[in-house]
Amino acid sequence: MSQVARSKGRAGFITGFLVAPLALYLTFVIWPYVQTFGYSFTNWSGQSPTFDFVGTDNYATLLKDEVFRGALWHNLLLLVFVPVVTILLALFFAFMVNAGGRSGAGGVRGVGGSRVYKVVYFFPQVLSLAILSVLFGAIYRSDEGGLLNGFLTRIGLIDAQHPVEWLNEPDFVLWALLFVVVWHGVGFYLVLFSAAMQSVPKDIYEAALLDGAGRAQTFFKVTLPLLWDSVQTSAVYLGIAAMDMFVLVSTMTSGQFGGGPDHHSEVMSTVLMRNFLYFGKSGYACAMGVVMLALTMILSIVTLRATRRERIEF
Amino acid sequence: MAAQTTVIKAPGEDAAERTGGSGRPGERRKRDSEGMVLNVFSHGFLILWAIMIVLPLIWLALGSFKTDAQIGGSALSWPGNWHFDAFGRAWEKGIGGYFANTLIVLVFSVPLTMLLGSMAAYVLARYPFTGNRVIYYFFVSGAMFPVFLALVPLFFMVKRFDMLNTYQGLILVYVAYSMPFTVFFMHSFFRTLPTAIHEAAVIDGASDTRIFFQVMLPMAKPGLISVGIFNVLGQWNQYILPAVLMQPQTSGEPERYMLTQGLIQLQYQMGYETDLPVLFAGATIAIIPMLAVYLSFQRQIQAGLTSATLK
Numbered sequence: 001m002s003q004v005a006r007s008k009g010r011a012g013f014i015t016g017f018l019v020a021p022l023a024l025y026l027t028f029v030i031w032p033y034v035q036t037f038g039y040s041f042t043n044w045s046g047q048s049p050t051f052d053f054v055g056t057d058n059y060a061t062l063l064k065d066e067v068f069r070g071a072l073w074h075n076l077l078l079l080v081f082v083p084v085v086t087i088l089l090a091l092f093f094a095f096m097v098n099a100g101g102r103s104g105a106g107g108v109r110g111v112g113g114s115r116v117y118k119v120v121y122f123f124p125q126v127l128s129l130a131i132l133s134v135l136f137g138a139i140y141r142s143d144e145g146g147l148l149n150g151f152l153t154r155i156g157l158i159d160a161q162h163p164v165e166w167l168n169e170p171d172f173v174l175w176a177l178l179f180v181v182v183w184h185g186v187g188f189y190l191v192l193f194s195a196a197m198q199s200v201p202k203d204i205y206e207a208a209l210l211d212g213a214g215r216a217q218t219f220f221k222v223t224l225p226l227l228w229d230s231v232q233t234s235a236v237y238l239g240i241a242a243m244d245m246f247v248l249v250s251t252m253t254s255g256q257f258g259g260g261p262d263h264h265s266e267v268m269s270t271v272l273m274r275n276f277l278y279f280g281k282s283g284y285a286c287a288m289g290v291v292m293l294a295l296t297m298i299l300s301i302v303t304l305r306a307t308r309r310e311r312i313e314f
Numbered sequence: 315m316a317a318q319t320t321v322i323k324a325p326g327e328d329a330a331e332r333t334g335g336s337g338r339p340g341e342r343r344k345r346d347s348e349g350m351v352l353n354v355f356s357h358g359f360l361i362l363w364a365i366m367i368v369l370p371l372i373w374l375a376l377g378s379f380k381t382d383a384q385i386g387g388s389a390l391s392w393p394g395n396w397h398f399d400a401f402g403r404a405w406e407k408g409i410g411g412y413f414a415n416t417l418i419v420l421v422f423s424v425p426l427t428m429l430l431g432s433m434a435a436y437v438l439a440r441y442p443f444t445g446n447r448v449i450y451y452f453f454v455s456g457a458m459f460p461v462f463l464a465l466v467p468l469f470f471m472v473k474r475f476d477m478l479n480t481y482q483g484l485i486l487v488y489v490a491y492s493m494p495f496t497v498f499f500m501h502s503f504f505r506t507l508p509t510a511i512h513e514a515a516v517i518d519g520a521s522d523t524r525i526f527f528q529v530m531l532p533m534a535k536p537g538l539i540s541v542g543i544f545n546v547l548g549q550w551n552q553y554i555l556p557a558v559l560m561q562p563q564t565s566g567e568p569e570r571y572m573l574t575q576g577l578i579q580l581q582y583q584m585g586y587e588t589d590l591p592v593l594f595a596g597a598t599i600a601i602i603p604m605l606a607v608y609l610s611f612q613r614q615i616q617a618g619l620t621s622a623t624l625k
Contacts (some may be wrong), residue, residue, distance in 0.1 A: 013522040014437050018449065019495060021434040028468065028490035029456050035467035046466070093363065095357045119612055120364050126608045126615075127601065128551035130574035133583055134597040135374050138590075143386065149375055152387025183366070188619075207375035243460060247553045251578050269462050277558075282466050289463040296460055 026312035039286040046282030058287035068288065069258070074174060075081065078181075078267070079299065086182050087231060090189030094122065097190065097221050098197045118194065126158035129184075129247035136180045137252055140166035167253055170264040177248050177265060189234050196230040197223060215309055225309075232307045241300045243292060244269055268292055286292040371601065377594030378404075386591045386593060397531030400591035401599065405541055407583070408569070409596045412576030419572065423488040427545050432504075436526055438497070439504035440512070448503065457494035461554060469558055478571055479560050486547050487559060495526055495548075496541055503537035504530065540618025543611050550604070553578075573600055590622060 039060055044051035057236040062068055124132070139147040142165035149163040158164060166176045200223070208222050224231075246269035254260030255276045259267070268288060276285035358541045377385055378400045379393035437448045468487070469478075475551040477483025507530065531538070571579060577600055584593040608615065 002389065008336045010441070010522060011443075014441055014443055016438045016523075017433040017526075021430040021453075022449070023494045025453065025456065028471065028487050029464065029493070030452075032467035032471055033459055035545050038465050039466060046470070089363075093360065096360055113605070116361055117364060118616070119609075120367055120618070122610060122612070123605070124367060126547055126551075127573045127575075128553065128579045129602075129605075130551075130553055131521075131600055134593060136575055137581060138374065138377065138385075138594070139370055141389075144387045147370060147389045186363070187367075188393045191616050191619055195616075209564035231443060236540055238540070240460070244462070246462070251581065260368060267458075270463075272462055276466055286466050287618075289466065290487055292460050293463045296458070 011291055015232055035293060036286045039283050040290045042283040044283040044286075045278055045280045046276065051283065054283070058284050059291075061284065061289055062291065065271075067259075067263050067266060068268065068271050070263050071271045072291075074265065075176065075245070075267050075295075078178060078242040078245060081178055082181050082185075083235045083244040085178070086185045086238055089186050090234075091180065091224070091231070093117070093186065093274055094190045094193035094197060095223060098194050115289045118187075118191060121190050123187065124184045125188045127184075130251070132180055132184060133248060133251040136176075136248075137167075140176055142166070142168060142253075143272050144207065147266040167265075168261050170261055173253060173261065177245070180248055181245075182251075185238065185241070188237075193227060193230055198228050200226050214296075228307070228309055232304060235303045235307060236300050239303060240296060243296055243299070246270060246273065253299060317354075324405065325335050347614075348505070350599045356554075374594055375598045378591055380591055380594075380596050382588055383588050385594070395591070400595040403589070404580070404592045404599060407580060407592060407596070408571070408576055409573075409580070409599055411569075412573045413599070415481075415570050415576075416573040418552060419484050420504070420546065421487040422481075423492075423549055424542065424545050426485065427489045427492040427496055427549075428542055431493055432500050432534065432538065433526070434493070434532065435497045435500035436504050436530060438551035439501045450497075453497040454494055456491075461491070466557055471523060472559055478563055481570065484559055486554055488552065492545050492548065492556065496545065499544075500534065500537060503534055507533055538546070538594060539614055543607075543615055543618065546607070547604075 003308050041053055043054045043056060043057070044053040064108045064237050078247070095224050098298065120135070128133075136194035141147075141149065143163055144150050144153055144160060146163070147165070151160065151161065153160045204222060204226075205218065213221065230300050245267045247272050249265055249267050250273065252258065253265045255263075257270045259265055259270045259274075272285045272288040273294070275281040275288065354521070373389075376393050379395055379397070381395050384391050384394060392454065432452065438446055438453075456479065472478050472483050472487065477486070511529060511533070512525060515529050529605070551574060553574045556575050560570050560572060560575065562569055577596060580593055580596050584590055
């Protein structure tokens, strides 16, 4: 086969292999993303085929929308607490599981049964958020039939006549949801950090041990700096998850697409969906989508900058 | 990369070694007692968290064997109805159908995701051509954007194709949204395969297409299994896309809810009908296949996760 024919055939092959995946991806992912920007400047209802361009009106309305501002504030709270709590717990557990056990001979290893812990802790990660919603809906029940209330009543911490309405208390609802996210996520990050810890050469630990470092010192002076890249990546992932929260809020809290009581658990995604599917304000919902994108971008950049450190090679 | 190098030892073994150590006795004992306190402390936390994961799930499953009154009464009551009737009712209430819907969609969407994702990743990983990098980043960047950004136009796009509340519509959307991760992962996998085999196949006169299907794809099997599992988990657990795209459009249309949607539906319904054992049974039915998949593939899942994130 001549060189020309060969390269022609190759071009055909490359195109052939790329056409279908690209077409699908462009149609259902990229093009809708792009369209959102356009629609966000219109008063489109979604039902009627006609709409007008209203410039930045939607964005101006957003700024004044009390519900959306509250939702934004809740997202920001979650943005701080979800990553911090999850990462701290996961780091602690990962350290215990991988380097917590010690023998007199100076080896570094996990505590006993570490494999079992890893398997059990990761399990919530494969459960769907819908299952979490059913499970924690039952756990947080507002009567004694809820696992949490039932347990707290049994040990005498709360009065059986006045159980706590976890998901209806304005002050508790967001934290109750936060706990679900943490419960769900810790195992994943434990496995992630474990992998990073295991790729650290053992002699680094042994050297630290010989120099007389305790467990806490080993953790802060050796493990954490070597893991910084993974921690950073995790913070971004968790931040993105905290920007979403749609399934849990919309299914576990009261109100159309959740957000109750009285908007105390409202997040941006639930406000967006309510405006889109319930109020029929598609253009306005698109503007919210754009704001969410902007915040996600800012969040990623800020997290990566703020946590930037000198990279340690090993 | 050594993924599984943790030495597993029973706690007892540890303690025996520790007390059996020689050397400076005083020094050692001091550190040992500090170690013991820490050990009890940390083991306590590890066990506590494990209980916090396992106990609620067992409690949920037990709920399927309670009566509605028992569930509303006290959380810590022991089941009094050791029959599977709640499971039967959950199945009739639609869990069986939702289960089937999810299976129908996944049977097509996962293989299609793997095939199209691998094809794109393979070409991008091994054939230099103009625009290669652009297309690669184009694919991968999709993972960064929140899906909410696309929802409104996506709904109307699928509507225009007349594919709302159809299996094929959801299948195509699932495939499209699984592309970024699949291409990213398989791209790095195909890059690690040796070029010598490819050259040998070319000398033997195999066409590019044939090399891909008969040489490269079989060699990429470990990668395919990892991505496959993640796609199965991700698409099985998807909620937001079916919630928007799989709603009956007219009153006569059948419900083609996915299992996740169906569960939420059941949650609302059973709240009104006060038949909570059905809800608990439904959730248990939804958990069991995940538990089975997870326990049989947990090694691949953890190894896959490791290689995907530590590149």
